Amino acid sequence: MSEGENKFVELIRNPIWGKSVHSRLRSKHIMSWGVIAFTITAFISVVTYLPAVERGMKPEDAAKMMIIPIIIIQGVVMMLLGTGAVASQLSIEREKGLLDYQRMTPMSPSAKIIGYLFGLPVREYFLFALTLPFLGFAIAVGGISPMKMAHFYLVFFSSIWLYHMTGLVAGMASSKPRQAAMMTQGLVVLLYLILPILSRFGLTFFDYLTVRPTFFAMVAGELESASPGIRAAAEQQVTGLKQTGDIPFFNFELHSTIFTLMVQFFLLTFMYRVVQRKWKDEFSHPFSKLNALAFYSGVLFLVVGSLWPVLGERELSNQLMYQFGGEQGMPPALFFFFVLLVLLLVCGTGCLLMISMITPNRFTQMRELRRAKKLGFSHVPFNTDGATSMPVALGITALTIVAYMILLRHADQTGWYLEKMSGLWNQIAPVLYLVCTALFIQAVRERYSGRAFIVSTFLLWMLPAFTMIILFAAFNAWAAGSYVGVVCPPVGFWLSLANFLESSEQLENSVPQFTPDGVSPHLPAITGFGVGVYAVLAIMFQVRLRQWQVSRRNAELGHSEDETVISAD
Amino acid sequence: MIMTTDMRVDYEDVTAVEDLNLRIEPGEVYGLIGPNGAGKTSTIRVLATLQRPTYGEVSVGGIDALENPRDVHRILGYMPDLPPVYEDLKCWEFLDLFAGTYFVDRRNRTTRVDECLSLVNLQGKRDAMAGTLSRGMTQRLVLAKTILPDPKVLLLDEPASGLDPNARIELRDLLKMLGEQGKTILVSSHILTELQEMCTSIGIMERGRLLESGRIDAIIDRLSDRKRLLIVELLDFAAHEGALRAELEPLGLIEPLKDSIAVAFSGDDRAAVELLRSLVEKGLPVKSFKEQKMGVEDIMKKIGAREVS
Numbered sequence: 018m019s020e021g022e023n024k025f026v027e028l029i030r031n032p033i034w035g036k037s038v039h040s041r042l043r044s045k046h047i048m049s050w051g052v053i054a055f056t057i058t059a060f061i062s063v064v065t066y067l068p069a070v071e072r073g074m075k076p077e078d079a080a081k082m083m084i085i086p087i088i089i090i091q092g093v094v095m096m097l098l099g100t101g102a103v104a105s106q107l108s109i110e111r112e113k114g115l116l117d118y119q120r121m122t123p124m125s126p127s128a129k130i131i132g133y134l135f136g137l138p139v140r141e142y143f144l145f146a147l148t149l150p151f152l153g154f155a156i157a158v159g160g161i162s163p164m165k166m167a168h169f170y171l172v173f174f175s176s177i178w179l180y181h182m183t184g185l186v187a188g189m190a191s192s193k194p195r196q197a198a199m200m201t202q203g204l205v206v207l208l209y210l211i212l213p214i215l216s217r218f219g220l221t222f223f224d225y226l227t228v229r230p231t232f233f234a235m236v237a238g239e240l241e242s243a244s245p246g247i248r249a250a251a252e253q254q255v256t257g258l259k260q261t262g263d264i265p266f267f268n269f270e271l272h273s274t275i276f277t278l279m280v281q282f283f284l285l286t287f288m289y290r291v292v293q294r295k296w297k298d299e300f301s302h303p304f305s306k307l308n309a310l311a312f313y314s315g316v317l318f319l320v321v322g323s324l325w326p327v328l329g330e331r332e333l334s335n336q337l338m339y340q341f342g343g344e345q346g347m348p349p350a351l352f353f354f355f356v357l358l359v360l361l362l363v364c365g366t367g368c369l370l371m372i373s374m375i376t377p378n379r380f381t382q383m384r385e386l387r388r389a390k391k392l393g394f395s396h397v398p399f400n401t402d403g404a405t406s407m408p409v410a411l412g413i414t415a416l417t418i419v420a421y422m423i424l425l426r427h428a429d430q431t432g433w434y435l436e437k438m439s440g441l442w443n444q445i446a447p448v449l450y451l452v453c454t455a456l457f458i459q460a461v462r463e464r465y466s467g468r469a470f471i472v473s474t475f476l477l478w479m480l481p482a483f484t485m486i487i488l489f490a491a492f493n494a495w496a497a498g499s500y501v502g503v504v505c506p507p508v509g510f511w512l513s514l515a516n517f518l519e520s521s522e523q524l525e526n527s528v529p530q531f532t533p534d535g536v537s538p539h540l541p542a543i544t545g546f547g548v549g550v551y552a553v554l555a556i557m558f559q560v561r562l563r564q565w566q567v568s569r570r571n572a573e574l575g576h577s578e579d580e581t582v583i584s585a586d
Numbered sequence: 587m588i589m590t591t592d593m594r595v596d597y598e599d600v601t602a603v604e605d606l607n608l609r610i611e612p613g614e615v616y617g618l619i620g621p622n623g624a625g626k627t628s629t630i631r632v633l634a635t636l637q638r639p640t641y642g643e644v645s646v647g648g649i650d651a652l653e654n655p656r657d658v659h660r661i662l663g664y665m666p667d668l669p670p671v672y673e674d675l676k677c678w679e680f681l682d683l684f685a686g687t688y689f690v691d692r693r694n695r696t697t698r699v700d701e702c703l704s705l706v707n708l709q710g711k712r713d714a715m716a717g718t719l720s721r722g723m724t725q726r727l728v729l730a731k732t733i734l735p736d737p738k739v740l741l742l743d744e745p746a747s748g749l750d751p752n753a754r755i756e757l758r759d760l761l762k763m764l765g766e767q768g769k770t771i772l773v774s775s776h777i778l779t780e781l782q783e784m785c786t787s788i789g790i791m792e793r794g795r796l797l798e799s800g801r802i803d804a805i806i807d808r809l810s811d812r813k814r815l816l817i818v819e820l821l822d823f824a825a826h827e828g829a830l831r832a833e834l835e836p837l838g839l840i841e842p843l844k845d846s847i848a849v850a851f852s853g854d855d856r857a858a859v860e861l862l863r864s865l866v867e868k869g870l871p872v873k874s875f876k877e878q879k880m881g882v883e884d885i886m887k888k889i890g891a892r893e894v895s
Contacts (some may be wrong), residue, residue: 024691030686030692032684032685032687033683033687036672036675036679039676039679040674040675041674042671114666114669114670115664115670115671115672116636117636117664118664118684118731119687120635120636120686121634121636121662121664122659122684122688123656123659123660123687123688123689124687134591206687297639297655298638300637340707380596380599383596384596384640387594387596387640388640388641391594391640391641391642392641404619436650
């Protein structure tokens with residue numbers, strides 16, 4: 018068979034997909050699962066439609082009312098059950114060693130990934146298909162625009178594939194099937210319930226990981242006659258969604274579908290890359306160094322693009338402030354404080370995740386060092402798993418500083434949150450705190466084992482936070498408590514931002530301070546202390562790491578040249 | 587052909603394989619022997635492209651396995667130790683899946699699946715669920731899956747474990763047949779007798795190092811210093827032992843056994859015939875006069891490898 022024919026076979030007659038059809042769609046499964054899904058959908062459709070018609074509602078409005086419960090059933094089947102099935106089935110195959118068989122077949126990794134992506138949830142696709150007659154009835158009788166529904170289902174399936182790809186990533190990474198299924202189902206809940214909360218602080222793109230904005234933009238209007246007020250509820254629910262269904266991003270307005278597909282495509286691409294890397298070598302890091310840098314840059318682009326109109330467009334920021342502050346709205350400086358705090362927490366979490374994913378442990382470094390020695394290289398190549406993650410850690414922290422400063426400058430130009438921002442040190446201290454923390458974490462992660470890293474992180478982060486709470490609650494020792502607590506990053510972000518905003522000139526209607534009276538006078542010193550602690554720790558542990566790397570290098574190579582062996586290209 | 591050059595495999599602090607140099611020619615059935623933890627499975631996993639070595643060159647069928655793993659996959663069949671199966675597939679579905687993933691022509695697929703099932707004597711289980719098979723049958727089903735795409739190189743990790751004596755004989759004959767077809771076959775085991783029956787060449791691994799490698803007869807030849815072991819058994823051994831010793835001691839090292847004496851004899855077949863004639867002419871009641879072939883077990887003893895059963 019020719020290469021071209023092979024590719025055709027791989028795509029159209031994917032044997033991995035066929036295997037799932039055999040194993041997950043036997044007549045016993047079709048009968049048991051099919052009867053359950055069909056009965057539930059039929060029951061819910063009938064109890065929605067018939068009583069409404071009996072009460073005198075027009076049949077088309079009653080039919081429209083069926084849409085939402087059907088979509089919820091489809092969502093549960095495809096998102097929760099389907100994603101769980103992908104993650105657990107894949108990790109079972111991995112645990113048993115069946116994945117090794119597939120790794121060794123000559124099919125391309127892409128064809129294998131597609132086979133698993135569409136094959137593992139094949140039963141859920143079947144169950145989805147069983148809901149379609151009811152959906153068809155609702156669309157036909159309700160007179161809903163088929164084009165709008167097709168548009169909605171384009172995004173619905175894009176979300177489904179994103180979640181199923183998350184399941185593949187979890188299945189590849191987790192050794193326990195139950196753990197993998199629970200992890201991904203937890204992630205679906207996180208994406209639908211937790212992350213959209215962040216969008217209220219301006220990080221609107223988190224909302225677009227779900228199908229909700231498209232539902233509200235495309236379908237909710239169609240249902241207005243059956244469910245009055247649904248359109249208004251949609252605008253309350255989805256941050257930044259305008260009457261037109263467009264999303265502000267930088268100075269542009271993107272159609273909600275385009276924006277959703279863009280965000281989902283970005284994540285899908287990188288998840289695909291993770292699965293592909295794990296497919297080729299299950300012991301490899303999820304990301305290469307350059308992938309991590311590219312991914313983090315992409316996230317920052319989405320963060321800055323989402324926050325740009327929030328900080329620059331009065332209407333949008335007012336909408337968000339009123340979501341929190343009710344009739345009065347939230348004071349602008351307080352809103353600005355929370356936007357920056359969420360920005361730092363998201364960037365900090367992102368840095369931590371990227372660093373954890375690409376930092377080699379000491380064994381990986383030794384392995385790569387031996388390899389470099391054997392191959393006659395003067396250093397470990399930058400983009401290999403065994404190379405130090407220090408340059409990438411520096412890169413992502415530098416990008417964070419740039420993004421943060423761009424947004425501050427933008428907010429400064431609008432003048433809607435503060436009358437005048439305080440000096441450069443106060444502005445930059447929060448992000449410097451983040452940079453020093455990230456470089457400290459990178460050094461600890463690279464030098465010590467995972468357990469030592471977790472223990473040291475616990476001691477440095479949780480213990481000071483607990484001590485601070487005790488000092489506050491039991492002794493009213495506000496200043497002392499803050500000096501201790503500033504070592505815990507979330508507290509450190511809070512206090513350094515509070516220092517920045519309290520030292521800036523407030524607008525007339527803003528609140529004057531963000532910390533208790535006992536803390537405010539000490540904020541500059543506390544901020545300096547926090548940044549100083551992490552700067553010292555970062556330098557100290559980076560030096561120790563460097564010494565250790567040089568000593569290992571000398572031990573492995575048997576000579577004592579002092580530079581470059583484990584450094585980047 | 588399989589070739590590794592200075593191949594090393596590390597797991598954290600442990601070196602599983604250290605600077606392994608291996609060369610297996612087409613048509614060879616090569617047995618990799620060693621105790622548990624010797625590095626056999628790591629070696630096979632690297633050859634199967636399932637794992638990257640710390641360093642070293644690996645070539646399978648003349649293809650660089652580290653640079654072009656997908657090309658290696660086209661010519662490679664791999665059967666792991668305790669091989670898993672898709673329990674919710676029927677036996678024919680299991681084989682059909684791999685026929686598809688190895689691009690076996692759809693028109694010939696059913697025929698090929700049936701051929702492989704009959705090669706491993708599982709025709710009767712064609713429609714049985716793979717999860718219901720016994721261990722030995724599972725082993726045979728995976729062997730069928732391994733040979734289904736007609737690979738040029740076969741890597742079999744402990745293929746005979748769990749097989750009953752008949753199945754072992756069938757496996758031996760099958761491997762012999764595949765070897766005669768010019769395929770390169772690497773079989774690992776820690777059971778010596780199992781390998782001696784199947785292999786033309788062996789490699790002995792211990793603690794990540796290859797202690798000995800080559801054709802079994804060549805290794806025997808080398809380790810026995812080109813001497814053959816002759817066993818001379820006498821009637822009424824006690825009465826004639828002294829005389830027999832006197833005859834044999836000048837020929838080489840001797841080792842007294844129960845009713846016989848073994849001598850490391852360096853002469854050819856003609857000299858052995860002469861020796862027998864001389865013993866009989868001197869009135870010694872020779873009950874049997876035979877040459878004992880050195881086995882893999884003797885090789886292991888000779889090179890001092892431990893822990894191998």
